[in-house]
Amino acid sequence: MKNLLLILCALFFSIVNAKTITVGNQFPCKKIKQALLLAVDGDTILVYKGIYKEGNILINKKVVFIGKNFPTLDGQQKYEVVSISADSVIVKGFRIINSGYASLDDPCGIKVYDRTFVKIENNILDNNFFGIYLQNCKNCLVKNNTITAYGKQEQLIGNGIHCWKSDNLQIIANKISGHRDGIYFEFVTQSVIWRNVSNKNIRYGLHFMFSNDDAYITNVFKNNGAGVAVMFTKNVKMYNNYFEENWGDSAYGLLLKEIADSYIFNNKFARNTSGIYMEGTSRIKVEKNVFESNGWGMKIQASCMDNEIVNNNYMKNTFDISTNGSLVLNTFNANYWDKYEGYDLDKNDLGDVPYHPLSLFAILTENTPSAMLLYRSFMITLLDKSEKVLPSITPDNFIDKTPLMKSLPLWLK
Numbered sequence: 001m002k003n004l005l006l007i008l009c010a011l012f013f014s015i016v017n018a019k020t021i022t023v024g025n026q027f028p029c030k031k032i033k034q035a036l037l038l039a040v041d042g043d044t045i046l047v048y049k050g051i052y053k054e055g056n057i058l059i060n061k062k063v064v065f066i067g068k069n070f071p072t073l074d075g076q077q078k079y080e081v082v083s084i085s086a087d088s089v090i091v092k093g094f095r096i097i098n099s100g101y102a103s104l105d106d107p108c109g110i111k112v113y114d115r116t117f118v119k120i121e122n123n124i125l126d127n128n129f130f131g132i133y134l135q136n137c138k139n140c141l142v143k144n145n146t147i148t149a150y151g152k153q154e155q156l157i158g159n160g161i162h163c164w165k166s167d168n169l170q171i172i173a174n175k176i177s178g179h180r181d182g183i184y185f186e187f188v189t190q191s192v193i194w195r196n197v198s199n200k201n202i203r204y205g206l207h208f209m210f211s212n213d214d215a216y217i218t219n220v221f222k223n224n225g226a227g228v229a230v231m232f233t234k235n236v237k238m239y240n241n242y243f244e245e246n247w248g249d250s251a252y253g254l255l256l257k258e259i260a261d262s263y264i265f266n267n268k269f270a271r272n273t274s275g276i277y278m279e280g281t282s283r284i285k286v287e288k289n290v291f292e293s294n295g296w297g298m299k300i301q302a303s304c305m306d307n308e309i310v311n312n313n314y315m316k317n318t319f320d321i322s323t324n325g326s327l328v329l330n331t332f333n334a335n336y337w338d339k340y341e342g343y344d345l346d347k348n349d350l351g352d353v354p355y356h357p358l359s360l361f362a363i364l365t366e367n368t369p370s371a372m373l374l375y376r377s378f379m380i381t382l383l384d385k386s387e388k389v390l391p392s393i394t395p396d397n398f399i400d401k402t403p404l405m406k407s408l409p410l411w412l413k
Helices: 002-017 032-038 360-367 369-374 378-389
Strands: 020-023 044-047 057-059 064-067 072-074 082-084 090-092 095-097 108-113 119-121 124-126 130-135 141-143 146-148 161-167 170-172 175-177 181-189 192-194 197-199 204-209 215-217 220-222 226-234 237-239 242-244 252-265 268-270 274-279 282-287 290-292 296-300 308-310 313-315 319-322 331-333
Touching: 020 032, 032 044, 032 057, 095 108, 175 181, 181 197, 197 204, 204 220, 226 242, 242 252
Parallel strands: 020 044, 044 064, 057 082, 064 090, 072 095, 082 108, 090 119, 095 124, 108 130, 119 141, 124 146, 130 161, 141 170, 146 175, 161 181, 170 192, 175 197, 181 204, 192 215, 197 220, 204 226, 215 237, 220 242, 226 252, 237 252, 242 268, 252 274, 252 282, 268 290, 274 296, 282 308, 290 313, 296 319, 308 331
Antiparallel strands: none
């Protein structure tokens, strides 16, 4: 009890004694580094509007670092602009620009080194090599930041939000464009990515590597080299995301490679080369998603098994499903297929005959891509119709036994 009282008293006096140090041309303290020298744990540093070219700004005390009217911190293309090496730091309201560019030390707009409970909110980061970088961090928040770069080649630019070997992160409502990957997770666990917009990035809008037990929810991934890649991972939840206009020879709305025990629910895949590309995946449930106007709704490689695809809408895709194998190790059930031509005599809204979603031409183009030149030709249409009646090349058990007669009310506009 006595120890608890001492802790409470110490906390009270630290709050009472906390001060605000104001920085600006009109104040005695004109430099941010000067304010950091004067500050102690618990202080607030309030920086007024202006352009501050002070090289690398190292925050090694537990302070609240706030910009008023978005003062500019300029790295002059030489420095890591803000480095954080203290716990419980808050950085809010700055315009952070022009970090150095180097492939060995990865200079950033803001980098957090091995810290906990850091908050980075409401900042504008422009023309930095990496935007925000969290290294070996826990319980940190990155929220409402606008992160823009102008990369042309992926090896010449870093990621917008880069998280490495961290736990319990919250990445919320950021806007990222022009980087290599919009958001990058490697060895990150128990974290959430929510309400972000990641567009026009060179490689991926979001990139997961070796990151288990995470969730990404209600994000937009648009017009990236590819939408999202989730690799070598398990127990990932993917809800309510929008994957749109990720075009290119190897572009996907969502790439799944060597992942297991995950759930893909209520997402929309629209106008991508492939909505979902699955390789080496197992025990994935794909439920109540919309696949609309993609080149391929889903590409499921022969290395995938024990996946369940249920209650999805497949509409206006060139090919709904494609595969490169003959074994059927995944389950399709109660999906809506706009190409289904069956009937429903008992009026239970389920087709009375099974649907074969895998077309002959999808198999041909998987093995011989140049066959796409024959798409929509009379001969190919005739072969596809014949294959559905008497399957000879497509696996006859690659079927949806209970196809829906009407589309599900998902993602209504």
